[in-house]
Amino acid sequence: MALSADQVLAGLAEIVTDETGIATDAVQLDKSFTDDLDIDSISMMTIVVAAEDKFGVKIPDDEVKNLVTVADAVNFITSAQG
Amino acid sequence: MLKTPEPTTFSRILSVGASRGSKAVTNDDIAGPIDSSDEWIRQRTGLITRARAAEGEEAVDFATAASLEAIEKAGISPDQIDAIIVATISNPVPTPSLSTLLSARIGAVGAAAYDISAACAGYTYAVAQADALIRAGLAKYVLAIGAEKLSEWIDPTDRSISFLLGDGAGAALIGPSDTPGISKSILGSDGSAWDKIYMTNTLFEYRDAKNTTSDSDTAEINWPTIRQEGQAVFRWAVWEMAKVAKEALEIAGVKPEELSAFIPHQANMRIIDEFAKQLKLPSNVVIAKDIETTGNTSAASIPLATHRLLEEHPELSGGLALQIGFGAGLVYGAQVVVLP
Ligand SMILES: CC(C)(COP(=O)(O)OP(=O)(O)OC[C@H]1O[C@@H](n2cnc3c(N)ncnc32)[C@H](O)[C@@H]1OP(=O)(O)O)[C@@H](O)C(=O)NCCC(=O)NCCS
Numbered sequence A: 001m002a003l004s005a006d007q008v009l010a011g012l013a014e015i016v017t018d019e020t021g022i023a024t025d026a027v028q029l030d031k032s033f034t035d036d037l038d039i040d041s042i043s044m045m046t047i048v049v050a051a052e053d054k055f056g057v058k059i060p061d062d063e064v065k066n067l068v069t070v071a072d073a074v075n076f077i078t079s080a081q082g
Numbered sequence B: 001m002l003k004t005p006e007p008t009t010f011s012r013i014l015s016v017g018a019s020r021g022s023k024a025v026t027n028d029d030i031a032g033p034i035d036s037s038d039e040w041i042r043q044r045t046g047l048i049t050r051a052r053a054a055e056g057e058e059a060v061d062f063a064t065a066a067s068l069e070a071i072e073k074a075g076i077s078p079d080q081i082d083a084i085i086v087a088t089i090s091n092p093v094p095t096p097s098l099s100t101l102l103s104a105r106i107g108a109v110g111a112a113a114y115d116i117s118a119a120c121a122g123y124t125y126a127v128a129q130a131d132a133l134i135r136a137g138l139a140k141y142v143l144a145i146g147a148e149k150l151s152e153w154i155d156p157t158d159r160s161i162s163f164l165l166g167d168g169a170g171a172a173l174i175g176p177s178d179t180p181g182i183s184k185s186i187l188g189s190d191g192s193a194w195d196k197i198y199m200t201n202t203l204f205e206y207r208d209a210k211n212t213t214s215d216s217d218t219a220e221i222n223w224p225t226i227r228q229e230g231q232a233v234f235r236w237a238v239w240e241m242a243k244v245a246k247e248a249l250e251i252a253g254v255k256p257e258e259l260s261a262f263i264p265h266q267a268n269m270r271i272i273d274e275f276a277k278q279l280k281l282p283s284n285v286v287i288a289k290d291i292e293t294t295g296n297t298s299a300a301s302i303p304l305a306t307h308r309l310l311e312e313h314p315e316l317s318g319g320l321a322l323q324i325g326f327g328a329g330l331v332y333g334a335q336v337v338v339l340p
Helices: A005-020 A041-055 A070-080 B027-034 B038-045 B059-074 B098-106 B119-135 B203-211 B230-252 B269-279 B298-312
Strands: B010-020 B023-026 B049-052 B081-087 B112-116 B141-149 B167-177 B186-189 B197-199 B226-228 B261-264 B320-327 B331-338
Touching (some): A005 A041, A005 A070, A041 B230, B010 B298, B023 B027, B038 B269, B049 B167, B059 B081, B059 B098, B081 B098, B098 B112, B119 B167, B119 B186, B119 B320, B119 B331, B167 B298, B186 B230, B230 B269, B230 B331, B261 B269, B298 B320
Parallel strands (some): B081 B112, B081 B141, B261 B320
Antiparallel strands (some): B320 B331
16 A cells, blocks of 8 residues: 555655664755755665665666655655555 | 596685785875765775786786785695686786786696686686586686786776776685585676676777777777766665675575674675675674775775785684675675685
């Protein structure tokens, strides 16, 4: 069953915390992964792979650079769940 | 009746030798042309300096020094060596092989000698072959070597891989053993990703471009250098290779907590760290991190890292190490070995 945007956000925040140690409640929709959360491109890859695993979606390499904010990622995952 | 070789039950690594390029190239030395910085490179790759060949140092020189060290440590004489397998992508000529030149340099008179091309997995392929030759009864002592001079194939303006690469050779002398010393190797490839780590053009294209007069067709053709799709390779190197590493452990009948050391191909410190996390290695397993000061030396990286690990932690001798190589092709190889 497809998860709601809120559920995806919560799951994604868990992944971010797990990969980077950033507090879960700092992971908000309007935050940019690079500029606000200080996540580098390599940590981003680990987050992407963990998200693919957790949400059962495919996030292609070319798509990753479009995921600038947390909202971008949540939207992508929500619609990719189909 | 036809006579066939007398098999031997086990083989093991008897000793390792190492030789690195004598020039330490810092991040600041190379950051300019790629608009990078010491901080960026350290953070994304863990590299502080890379070992590169000084003027006049060739891959065969590194291979010679590493082999002679391994032979001396094993306490055998060079003429007892039955086979020399050099894993390399750096032989300057397609033929004759680097291994035959090496055999003459080290006095391994008459040994079987051949090169293999399996990029950064080359050493694990060579170890697998050495193990197979010995156990099949075709050879008693085999030198398995990774030798590279990657600095010949780099473009200082390339941001994708050149800044990671280094030069050197590592050699393992492998021989018969009374006890198990090398597990069943896992070797494989994914040729559908042939274009993920690649050369900018072929040597033939380079020759032809030099011989034509029209600039327009050949403006893009330069001396061939290595490139990669970093993100795709990173994902493959961690998550696909973690599966291979787990399979190698399972086939060897070894649990992560039984390992003394983990010696992955030294491609990027962040790959190594993530890899260790995926494998859930307990903290007492020592992880090879030679990349910091050597860089990625392709086929040479695992034996070089092994050599350094044993110098820094002599107590690891006799312990189990999981080694895994992966690279252009894409190709991969893994096995569990008893450290010499
Ligand atoms: C090569 C590697 C370090 C590049 O890191 P990356 O995080 O994938 O880099 P990206 O291409 O996503 O670029 C991220 C940012 O860094 C910049 N960048 C890329 N390479 C750079 C470099 N060498 N120096 C400085 N900045 C660089 C990019 O321009 C980009 O900036 P932007 O976000 O402002 O656009 C990394 O992909 C890697 O190590 N891959 C595995 C490689 C490997 O080990 N291969 C060998 C296997 S044998």
